[in-house]
Amino acid sequence: MGNEKTKKRKSGVGVELVGAIKNGSFSTRLSFLFMGFGQMARGQIVKGLLYFLLQAAFLLFMIFFGWQYIAHLFSGDLGTKLSGEIWNEELQIFEKVKGDNSFLILLYGVVTLLLIAFFLIIWWVNVKGAYENDKKLARGERINTWKEDVRTLLNEKFYLPLLTPPFLGLLVFTVMPLVFMVLIAFTNYDYAHTPPGKLFDWVGFSNFKTLFSLSGGASGFAFVFLRVLLWTFVWAFFATFTNYFLGLVIALLINKKGIKLKALWRTLFVVAIAVPQFVTLLLMQKILDGDGILNKILGTNILWLADQRYFSLLPRVMIILVNIWIGVPYTLLMCSGILLNIPADYYEAARIDGASPVRIFMSVTLPYMLHVTTPYLITQFVGNINNFNVIWLLTGGGPVDNVYYGSGSQAQSTDLLVTWLYRLTTDQNPKYNVASVIGIVIFVISAALSLITYNKTSAAKGEDTFQ
């Protein structure tokens, strides 16, 4: 671990490239322009040919397809031609004209950008390989044959075949959509600008301004945004810790000495996991409904999930309670596993000292559990910030509160950032641009939280502890 840091290579990509130009052989320098030349000149025919073909394919792609989209990305417009009907004088009819589709232009632009990045990496590997060959020859070493190169893929470079397929999936289904949606945050893509038929365009930071500023009456969402943000944190805090402590307490009760039928008790709670979350949530929603079973039993008329008084306090509390029902079985399962791992001598020592059960819990069990499960708690917290299902299926973000909704933000009173985002993209009047900005905000929050804790916990440092 220490080695990895102290040995930090002084040869960055740039240094290496300059080196290749300055000290490289003629063929190496030529491979800056014609990929694979350096390899072919040294007898690595197959490798060189592959590089060359790749370059040719890339250039063809750029000429016939890519450049126009890149041009669109940087020229400041995402299509100019509106689709519609144009009067054809000769035939005396209206002809349908297919206009530009801003969405596809942006999408293909992103694809092209990623391919360019990919190509640059290959290009760099090609130059570096040629330069390495020069150095090897200078040292009087032999250059690898094609067969040997392939064989390294099963040994030193085994990580390449292992990582490539999963990363391709990641690229298409995670990275590409993300880059795309981040770019959407800088456009005016909303209901009034929905392709096909309409165009959307770059608008700079104006969506960020909409979300973070108060100015402009209907256009400033800052107030709504802060309220949603605050509730997101309050919710995530309570959802995480209520589940955790209740799960821990139940696990302790079941694990208590002298309690019989432990497996049965555990099963009683764990059965709840079996029913898909959306089913139980829909069921709970119906039970808590205004004319649902709970009100019938109690003979009351309480709007459990729709009471607007005191900033919708009641729905908020109910959501957290239902979430306890949903989440505790999971923490119970995890805690009872870990509790068994606490070394028995800790308890022995505490008992000899005459500590009370509460004292033992506070100074042995809890610290141990917290120590072991901190990373779990963080992931839970971040997971709860993004907990879509519970809110969406119970209240749908509601009740509708004019303070929120009226200003055009479409947020409702129990909305988390994610449910707000979802509503903005699926509503009758979608605002994809603002939704993207919210997505970026969620990302920044989650990433900051996770990175800080990830680097602070032992997980990152203690990889080899158990080997």
Place this chain on the structure above:
Amino acid sequence: MIGKTTASMRKGISNALTYALLATLGTLWVLPIAYLVYTAFRESPSTGIINTLFPADLRLGFGNFARLFSDTIFTRWLLNTLLVATCSCALTTIFILMVSYALSRLKFKLRKPIMNVLLVLGMFPGFMSMIAVYFILKAMNLTNSLLALILVYSGSAALSYYICKGFFDTVPRAMEEAAILDGANQPTVFVKIILPLAKPIIVYTVLTSFISPWCDFIFVNTIISDRELYTVALGLYKMINAEKNSFNDNFTVFCAGAFVVGGIIVTLFMSMQRYYVEGVTSGAVKG
């Protein structure tokens, strides 16, 4: 003598209290499920929700299940889900094992940066990119197909390498070093030495990735519009959410469907519970 009896009495009381508490909480947890099961087997003219604690009509039967399989295309949805879950679970497991092995056992320059990038990528909310995913699939002419679902469910598998890598980290290095000295290459070490040791974590990964398609309805809802291609989750969700009166018309059938899905998941869990707990805890202990 007296001290001993009071001590055992105190113990008895505390145990009794614990039992009482557990029983109360247990009831709270079981009651909604019991209600669901009861509704699934309920035989009564009403197909909606019953708003009493002790219903008068206590006839039970399989009528709702009969309706589920004859009036709806639930069988079709079941088969769809089974196909999607099996394929995506196989792909996901293979991807996770590959990434975890590379990041845990192999040493290469970009290892740490890659781990950090994966961590950060995992932070983006999936909903944010859902629409983009939809359009990418559309550009590939893949919307309204089960293949699209499989790809979406397993495409970002690499992001959940964490627990599995934690497990691989605990496997002693000495074993693979011995094998390499004997001339084994990396694929052999991976398949013949590490994988057999990783059985609990493999079962855990298989289980979690197999179950998630049974529960997701949001992504299916975006990608699939053809009713024939629904998975059970979306089918059930639409059953009581599609039209205005669908809830009161279909609630008992919905419960029957939920019972079937729940039954499948319970069976899987029960048969593999030991591995599941082992998997969770091995990941948790390592963080």
